[in-house]
Amino acid sequence: MPTSLVSGNSLLAIDVGASNTRAVMFDVIEGEYRFIASGVAPSTAEAPIKDVSEGARDAIASLQRVIGRPLLDANRDLIVPSQANGSGVDALVVTLSAGPAIKTVVVGLLKDVSLESARRLTESTYTRISDTISLNDPRKSDQRIDSLLRLHPDLLIIAGGTNKGASRSVQKLLEPIGLASYLMPKDKRPTVLYAGNENMQADVKSLVSPHITSLHFSSNIRPSLETEDTDPAERELAQIIINLRKKQLKGVETLHTWSGGHMLPTAYATGRMVRFLSRVYGSQKGLLSVDLGASAATIAVGFKDRSLLKVLSQFGIGENLAALLNYTTLENILRWSPLDISAGVLRDYLFHKSLYPSAIAATNEDLAIAQAVAREALHLAMQTAQQDFPKNVRRIKPALAPLFDPILAGGSALSDASHAGQSLLLLLDSIQPVGVTTVILDQNNLLPLLGAAAAQNNILPVQVLDTGAFLSAGTVVSPVVSARYGTSILRAKLIYESGVESHVDLKYGSLETLPLAIGETGKLTIQCLHGADIGFGPGRGGTLPVSGGALGVVFDGRGRPLDLPADPVRRREILKKWNWTLGGG
Amino acid sequence: MQAPVHHVIGLTSIVRERLLPFPGTVNARLQQKVSANDVVAEARWSHEHVLLDVARLLNVSPAVADRSIKCQVDEQVAASAEIAVGKGLFPRTVNAPSEGRVVAVGGGQVLLEVGVSKIELRAGIPGTVIQIIPNQGVVIQTTGGLIQGVWGNSRIDSGLLVNLMETPDSILTISRLDVSLRGSILLAGMVKDAETLQAAGDLPVRGLILSSIFPSLIQKAREMRFPIVVTDGFGTLPMNSAAYKLLTTNAKREVTVNAESFDRYTGTRPEIIIPLPISTEPAAPRDMESFAPGLQVRLRRPPAMGMIGSIANLLPGLTTLPSGLRAPAAEIKLENGETVVAPLVNLEVVG
Numbered sequence: 001m002p003t004s005l006v007s008g009n010s011l012l013a014i015d016v017g018a019s020n021t022r023a024v025m026f027d028v029i030e031g032e033y034r035f036i037a038s039g040v041a042p043s044t045a046e047a048p049i050k051d052v053s054e055g056a057r058d059a060i061a062s063l064q065r066v067i068g069r070p071l072l073d074a075n076r077d078l079i080v081p082s083q084a085n086g087s088g089v090d091a092l093v094v095t096l097s098a099g100p101a102i103k104t105v106v107v108g109l110l111k112d113v114s115l116e117s118a119r120r121l122t123e124s125t126y127t128r129i130s131d132t133i134s135l136n137d138p139r140k141s142d143q144r145i146d147s148l149l150r151l152h153p154d155l156l157i158i159a160g161g162t163n164k165g166a167s168r169s170v171q172k173l174l175e176p177i178g179l180a181s182y183l184m185p186k187d188k189r190p191t192v193l194y195a196g197n198e199n200m201q202a203d204v205k206s207l208v209s210p211h212i213t214s215l216h217f218s219s220n221i222r223p224s225l226e227t228e229d230t231d232p233a234e235r236e237l238a239q240i241i242i243n244l245r246k247k248q249l250k251g252v253e254t255l256h257t258w259s260g261g262h263m264l265p266t267a268y269a270t271g272r273m274v275r276f277l278s279r280v281y282g283s284q285k286g287l288l289s290v291d292l293g294a295s296a297a298t299i300a301v302g303f304k305d306r307s308l309l310k311v312l313s314q315f316g317i318g319e320n321l322a323a324l325l326n327y328t329t330l331e332n333i334l335r336w337s338p339l340d341i342s343a344g345v346l347r348d349y350l351f352h353k354s355l356y357p358s359a360i361a362a363t364n365e366d367l368a369i370a371q372a373v374a375r376e377a378l379h380l381a382m383q384t385a386q387q388d389f390p391k392n393v394r395r396i397k398p399a400l401a402p403l404f405d406p407i408l409a410g411g412s413a414l415s416d417a418s419h420a421g422q423s424l425l426l427l428l429d430s431i432q433p434v435g436v437t438t439v440i441l442d443q444n445n446l447l448p449l450l451g452a453a454a455a456q457n458n459i460l461p462v463q464v465l466d467t468g469a470f471l472s473a474g475t476v477v478s479p480v481v482s483a484r485y486g487t488s489i490l491r492a493k494l495i496y497e498s499g500v501e502s503h504v505d506l507k508y509g510s511l512e513t514l515p516l517a518i519g520e521t522g523k524l525t526i527q528c529l530h531g532a533d534i535g536f537g538p539g540r541g542g543t544l545p546v547s548g549g550a551l552g553v554v555f556d557g558r559g560r561p562l563d564l565p566a567d568p569v570r571r572r573e574i575l576k577k578w579n580w581t582l583g584g585g
Numbered sequence: 586m587q588a589p590v591h592h593v594i595g596l597t598s599i600v601r602e603r604l605l606p607f608p609g610t611v612n613a614r615l616q617q618k619v620s621a622n623d624v625v626a627e628a629r630w631s632h633e634h635v636l637l638d639v640a641r642l643l644n645v646s647p648a649v650a651d652r653s654i655k656c657q658v659d660e661q662v663a664a665s666a667e668i669a670v671g672k673g674l675f676p677r678t679v680n681a682p683s684e685g686r687v688v689a690v691g692g693g694q695v696l697l698e699v700g701v702s703k704i705e706l707r708a709g710i711p712g713t714v715i716q717i718i719p720n721q722g723v724v725i726q727t728t729g730g731l732i733q734g735v736w737g738n739s740r741i742d743s744g745l746l747v748n749l750m751e752t753p754d755s756i757l758t759i760s761r762l763d764v765s766l767r768g769s770i771l772l773a774g775m776v777k778d779a780e781t782l783q784a785a786g787d788l789p790v791r792g793l794i795l796s797s798i799f800p801s802l803i804q805k806a807r808e809m810r811f812p813i814v815v816t817d818g819f820g821t822l823p824m825n826s827a828a829y830k831l832l833t834t835n836a837k838r839e840v841t842v843n844a845e846s847f848d849r850y851t852g853t854r855p856e857i858i859i860p861l862p863i864s865t866e867p868a869a870p871r872d873m874e875s876f877a878p879g880l881q882v883r884l885r886r887p888p889a890m891g892m893i894g895s896i897a898n899l900l901p902g903l904t905t906l907p908s909g910l911r912a913p914a915a916e917i918k919l920e921n922g923e924t925v926v927a928p929l930v931n932l933e934v935v936g
Contacts, residue, residue: 042587042930047852048872049587058587100850142636145696150632176636179689179696183631185607319849322800348820351800352886355735355818355847359886359931360910366887367908418909 009090010082011457012063012071013449014056014255015266016096017043018294018318019358019412021055023063023071024449025089026460033460035469038444039063042358045098045249052098053251078258092259093452097266097295099249101128101313101320102241105153105190107173109160111136114196117222118159120388121195121230124309125241125265126296127155133176134160135169141176148180153190154244157237158204161197163223170200174207181211189213191240195221195233216240234309238268262456267291267298269451271309273461274408276454278302280462285535286393288404289447290382290431291411292374294318294357297381298411301404306390315381317374317413318357322350324373327380335564336372336429338575339365349373367418371426374413378430396434396480396533400560403435403535408470410442420550421582424473428554432562434480435535438547439473446470472518474549478556481532483508489532489557494546495523506557509574511581513555516548524553551582586913588874591883591933592733593827596861598869599731600715604722605706613723615716619708621743621841621858625723626706633700635682640693642679643671647693654695660687668695707741709843710858728867730835730859732816732828736798737844737855740812744770744791746859748836753796754823759784766790770840772832775821779805786810792842794832794857796824812844814855822891825883826920827935835859874934882917882932889927893935894919900926 010027021043025036039062044055057076064071070087073079079088104127108115115134122129130151133144156177161170181189191214194204198220209215218233242263246252256263264272270289278287279302291298297315301308313320314327324333330343349369353359361367386401393402409427417423423441427433446469450461481489490506494514502514516522526541528534536542546553558578565571609628619625640650653669656662662681669679685699712727747769749761755774759781770792776782782805785793792812800819816828824832841858848854852872874880880896888907894917904914904926912928919925 046849048589050850050852140636141638142634142696145634145636146632149634175692175694179636182689183634188607344820347800348818351819352890356885356931360906360912360928361886361908362906362910362926362928362931363887364908367910418911422909 009457011091011093011453011460012060012078012089013453014059014092014094015445015449016045016052016056016094016098016255017266017412018045018098018316019043021052021059022445023056023059024444024446025063025067026453026464032467033463034467035444035446035464037063037066039066043098044251051251052096052249053254056251056255080258091456092262093449093456094255094259094263095266095269095448095452096242096245096252096263097126097293099126099245101126102155102244103128103130103151103153104155104157105129105131105133105148105151107133107156107158107160107177109135109169109173113225114159114161114222117228117230118157118195120228121159121221121233121237122157123311124230124234124271125237125267125311126313127311128313133173135173144176145180145183148176149183152184152188155240156190156192158192158194159196159221161200162225163198163220165197167197167200167203170197171203171207174204178208178211181208186213191244192216193218193233193237193240195219214243234268234271238265241265262452264452266448267296267300267309267311269448270298271300271307271451272454273447273451274300274302275307276451276461278304278307283405284394285403285405285435285437287406287408288431289408289410290378290427291409291447292317292378292381292413293411297377299381299385301385301389303390303393308385308388308390310381310385310388312381312384315377315384317353317377319354321357321373322354324350324377328376333372333376335571336375336575337368338572338579339368340568340572341365341369345369370413371417371422375426375430378413378426382431394535396535397560400434400480401432404433404437406438406440407431407433408440408442408447410445410447414441415443415445419583420471420473421584422579424476424551424554425579425582425584428476428478428556429562432478432560433476434478434560436475436477436544438475439549441471441473443471444469472547472549474516474551474554475524475546476554476556477526477534478560479506479528479532479534480560481508481530483530485509487530489529490534490555491527491529492555493525494553495525497521504555506555508557508559510557511554511578512557513551513581514553516546516552518548518550520548522546522548522553554582586876586929588876588880588882588929588932588934590870590872590874591935592731592870593825593831593935594731594870595831596729596863596867597731598726598728598867599710599712599858600724600726600869601710602718602722602724603706603709604718605704608720609704611717611719611721611723613708613714613717615714617714618712619714619725620711621708621741621843623708624705625708625714625725626721628704630702630704631688631698631700632702633698634688635685635697635699637668637679637695637697638693639669639679639695643669643677645671645693650693651691654690656687656690656695658687658690661685662687662697709741709845711743711841711860727858727860728863729861730831731870732831732857734814734816734855734857735818735847736815737846738806738809738813739844739846740810741841741843742770742791742812743839743841744768746770746772746832746836746838746840748772748833750774750824750829750833752823753826753829757781757795762788764788770794770842772836774824776802777821778802782806782809792844794842797822812842814842814844814857817891825891825935826893827881832857870936876915876929876932881935883935884917884925884927884931885933886931888925889917889919889923892919894925897924904928
């Protein structure tokens with residue numbers, strides 16, 4: 001009987017997404033926190049309801065039907081704390097990703113230094129960079145003023161100057177910002193986050209604050225030319241985003257009050273959890289979390305000494321979907337489809353899905369298109385995020401993804417897949433992991449909620465993670481090798497706990513699996529052929545313990561980068577075969 | 586489960602809030618009758634400024650420059666007007682590069698507003714002004730038929746509706762356009778080529794009501810100076826039967842095409858309004874319904890995408906769809922007699 005470390009407080013977590021709002025209950029069972037159940041309802045940020053709290057109430061109502069415990073009172077308000085009759089909850093946390101991308105102008109001194117750091121900071125949340133201003137900007141001050149007036153940004157992020165460094169140049173950059181804000185109606189003036197030279201904070205206050213209704217400071221994100229530290233600014237930015245959403249979306253204030261202020265942007269909460277996990281469970285490899293949702297693709301990575309959070313709204317598969325063609329081609333998307341679909345049908349799909357982001361694929365053809373689009377969007381998001389990955393992390397080849405273990409995956413595109421194999425194949429195709437990694441599917445999209453809960457209750461995330469609320473898809477072995485199609489590149493032997501052995505001979509261009517059920521462990525001995533590298537060095541194999549999953553142990557011998565046949569008929573056949581190997585029809 | 590509603594209604598009360606993007610002047614009066622094209626409010630938008638760095642130009646400190654500046658905030662200055670004069674035997678001067686208004690003075694600088702545009706807010710629908718929102722806009726009410734669309738090119742106009750559609754999947758081609766259609770609003774089906782759009786613009790027509798448009802024509806459609814409303818979507822979708830029936834039966838009536846962009850947060854949608862005389866005020870349309878058997882719905886995704894049917898049966902729990910996904914779903918009896926199963930999230934109520 002496990003000893004309870006907790007006082008038995010129940011916790012409700014609500015995630016308000018662009019399409020759906022989910023209410024998730026955590027409570028103590030046999031002395032440990034468990035994921036109890038979740039309820040879901042369409043989000044209501046948009047017209048005609050225009051009140052996110054209504055969707056939250058619907059999701060809570062759906063949850064209370066599942067758990068048979070009243071959580072809302074007669075006025076549909078949350079009962080908090082829990083009552084003697086068993087109704088209500090003791091605490092609430094909220095994560096929020098609904099709402100239009102926040103129009104942001106990024107200001108930095110030098111294009112390749114502070115402006116780059118400010119851009120990275122901006123891309124850690126739900127923003128869209130509308131303009132950048134730096135010393136390299138050839139526009140005159142008055143042209144910058146006109147640009148700001150035309151764009152009407154919600155947010156300005158200003159960086160620049162090392163501590164004790166340039167001050168005159170920063171002042172020069174601030175002038176047009178102050179003047180443009182002065183010319184805007186008071187209720188339309190942007191929020192400003194200053195994360196530059198800390199010695200200039202007083203000057204910034206005097207130059208900008210008379211014309212800005214909301215001015216925030218954080219420590220310098222570029223304290224020296226060689227150092228970048230965006231963590232404190234990301235924290236400040238998370239609060240700014242919530243404050244902006246309170247103004248933009250009705251009902252956010254209600255949820256903020258219910259939660260006692262425990263509300264975070266979903267991506268920030270995910271990033272917090274990834275940082276935590278990479279510190280607690282961190283191996284020599286990095287930890288990767290990917291989430292492909294309607295509002296954005298979120299990539300969070302945690303390495304031993306560095307973490308990174310990228311929120312790429314341009315790759316969200318919701319209302320921005322038609323704009324995906326600004327980053328790729330119809331042909332690039334169609335290469336992922338196992339069905340013969342015309343470019344015209346795909347183009348129409350992208351535009352229609354932008355109109356109705358919450359619609360789901362009911363037919364096989366629609367699912368094939370949706371999954372092809374999701375693959376391309378996640379692939380592009382990974383490629384974009386990789387440009388900002390730390391340079392000193394372990395990689396088998398410079399152009400490939402770093403070594404990650406585990407990979408956590410969530411978001412509607414992955415949780416909407418009809419079976420775990422479909423989600424896993426989507427991940428393998430788009431992320432193209434290398435070496436040996438465990439893939440965990442966050443089917444209930446719990447990761448951000450645990451990140452938000454951590455501030456309320458630091459035991460809960462640890463215990464919930466250990467209780468099977470996440471689905472292990474399996475252990476994936478992806479060798480990096482140059483070989484001819486059909487050549488043996490790896491031989492493996494899996495010894496089960498029972499002592500029974502299974503073998504696989506992996507040929508280049510194929511996928512293979514060995515069954516190993518969830519909860520089982522085994523010993524995997526790998527022999528690498530033709531210089532195949534699984535992270536131990538070219539041609540070097542080894543023996544390692546592996547855990548089971550829905551797909552067991554998966555061997556991905558399809559090459560890195562993934563090499564799809566150019567002939568469309570052959571490509572579609574092979575895509576169907578791979579899908580079939582991982583349990584698809 | 587709550588269901589979104591796509592309005593296609595023969596007679597209803599329509600109330601629309603029309604607001605300026607920033608504060609301005611409201612021209613309309615309470616109870617004033619307006620047509621769709623009437624300007625109900627306007628605002629000034631200063632889009633071009635000139636920043637004169639007097640301190641730098643006179644080569645003095647900002648404090649000294651401030652004392653040399655001769656203009657004040659809100660003052661109108663002519664081109665070449667003296668803005669600041671330096672000291673000395675041969676003092677330097679700073680002149681206005683063009684005519685404008687002084688909007689800020691300080692720190693040794695003068696900011697001039699030199700380019701101002703007027704933003705005109707049109708009524709968008711013909712009707713009666715029932716509320717004035719000071720400095721922002723108006724609320725207008727009318728009665729008539731209402732057909733909402735899914736895409737619009739942000740223009741507004743009114744005119745006589747001329748039907749060029751024989752069937753819901755008619756295609757508008759350049760050969761159908763002749764001079765007799767000048768000044769009309771055309772009910773025109775699908776458009777597949779840019780030349781047809783251009784020819785409609787050259788006539789010119791006062792508006793186009795399309796069932797669908799090729800995504801590649803969207804940019805061209807945005808450039809057209811007449812309103813274009815798309816009722817059903819992109820590609821080659823026929824017009825949904827409800828919109829087709831309502832529009833074809835109202836041919837030769839005066840209609841308003843408000844091709845406002847679809848904004849999911851504010852709820853604005855492109856729409857066609859057919860003003861109709863009434864004896865008693867009809868009910869306002871409902872924006873949300875609950876899914877229930879008998880409701881008329883339109884399918885947003887395959888199968889039967891764009892078609893209209895009625896809910897025959899709400900299926901219990903989660904249904905496994907042909908794609909393998911599981912979701913709350915309903916059996917829909919389509920107008921052609923066929924029955925399909927569709928997830929509720931892919932349905933919208935028509936009414």
